[in-house]
Amino acid sequence: MRRCEAGEAFENNTLKTLSGTMREAVKKTFRYAASFLLIVTLNFAIPRLMPGDPVKNLIGEDVYVSEAAMEQLRAEMGLNRPLYEQFTAYIGDLLRFDLGYSYHLHSPVAEVLRDRIAWTLLFVGVSVLLGAVLGTLLGAYAGWKPETKANRLICCGFIALSCTPPYFLALLCLDFFAFELGLFPFKGYYDVPTPGSVIHHMFLPVTVMALFSASRNFLIMRGSVIQEKGHLYAIYARAKGLYDISILFRHVIKNASLPIITLLALDFGFLFSGALFTEIIFSLNGMGTLIYDAIIGKDYPVLQGSFLVIALAVLLANMLADLLYAVADPRVRRPTS
């Protein structure tokens, strides 16, 4: 009888947690769907809302077309049809990976982007990971002993880094290491497509971006460790006689790094934009230079396509972080209520 009750209670409990998890998951999914929709809608609405002729806004301002051709284009793009029809047509285009045609570069936008984005993702991915590792470790150590001179110095340094625009840092590095000392090449991803050449070319930009990303992680991690080490479990571990290092790296760091995961996802967009500027400085042939040229040439289709792709990348990064969070923190998997 009792066992039966207990079993029922257990079942009830699991059901409740399951439904709780499900509800959370549904909520999350709903939010992601809403953000996706908002991004797509923004991308659809901006060229049509902005001042000026929508045809011009959709094909880019530097293209010269005659009046007759313009009318023809207007009909072709369906700009004289009602808005909801335009929207459904637009969604259909997106599903076929058709992001429009860049008259400036004489090729479809999707193709241009496909060529460029791999390099940018490699660049951003490597530097974000390096930055996360560097920032977390240094931040954990600085938070563990915040009073020492060295840690204070590191802290000041990272605050200064996080307050400097990333492209200015890149500019200084390029000037000093590439121009003055001649240690690194000035531009491009490689001279010959071998890994050695690529690493040689990527070293400076990746260092700059990794430092920038580390500076943000460092500050969060430091605060988080300072907070965590005052908790009872850390004091207990010390009372038990564990070494400082093992308390920090086996117990405190796990709890303290939770905010980092959220921050990494939220920061991904920020770092991505920082990477765009760094690419421009180092003349790397990625999304950054593409966007820079598109701004100068008023090549709107490319700009819109880039925005869409970047926004989707950030969205995916956030979803990944949510999954990681559930892996790292069991409390998320079973809600308390």
Next chain:
Amino acid sequence: MKKGICIQKSPGQWKDSIAHYLNLDIRKYKKTFKKFNRGGLFLFFFFLILALFPSLFAPYPPTERFVSYEPPSAAHLLGTNDIGNDILSELVYGARISMMVGFATACISTFIGLMIGLCSGYFRGTIDELLMGFTDVVLIIPKIPLIIIIGAFLHPSIWTLILVLGLLSWESIARVVRSKTLQIREAGYVKSARCMGFSSFHIMVSDIFPNLIHVLMPKFMLTTASAMISEASLSFLGLGDTSMKSWGIMLSFAFSRGGFIRDMWWWYIPPGVCIALCVMSIAMIGFGFEGRDEKERRGMDAE
């Protein structure tokens, strides 16, 4: 600050009597000041004065033209740029524009964040779900690429920049305000005000808002700092207002108009260093506010 120190040195009941008459606790104020980094405060006021009275510090008006591409000399401490403007004067006049963009953006976004956070924290329920859902949705959208698109379509002007930046950077403020409001609305004085029949609006303005200033101030400063960095970045892409030269635009010109290739460090290093220092001083003041808040909370926990 000086007053506090000088009074402390003089003997006797000076301190107490003044504190009594002015109804201030000077010791408390001194403590408050100590939380701030002194260097940060000094730098901030330096830049503020530079921004308010540029004509006192700049040797020439910013549009006056001399021989172009001149290296630093006694007449032009930082040389001249491509169209012959004195770089030091430009730098001094740029402070006003850069700081204005930062503070105006922070004002807009703090206002929006405050409204949304306060409403969703106070009313809870469906409104909370909706507003916070909206906040989460907006949080994901990458700001700078979006601003790049909008900036490319609109004609570059400082006001659109402020407006767009302000409309896009309120999410973290809304979140902080909401969580604080959720705490405060359970406090005794809010409950009693509700029992006495004050309207929600009145309670929000006169009971909850004053308690939010602690969390708003650091956020305000940090938003200002990040807005200044965003402005510098966007100006670098050529999306800034070229008629109002901020530090970001100076950097952009130095990069695109030959300052970098001619190795004119006196052209591109000073604006960058100014941005970094100014942002740092503002962020430090923000950290100062934050630190005070944390200390207070810890004190409360200990009790």
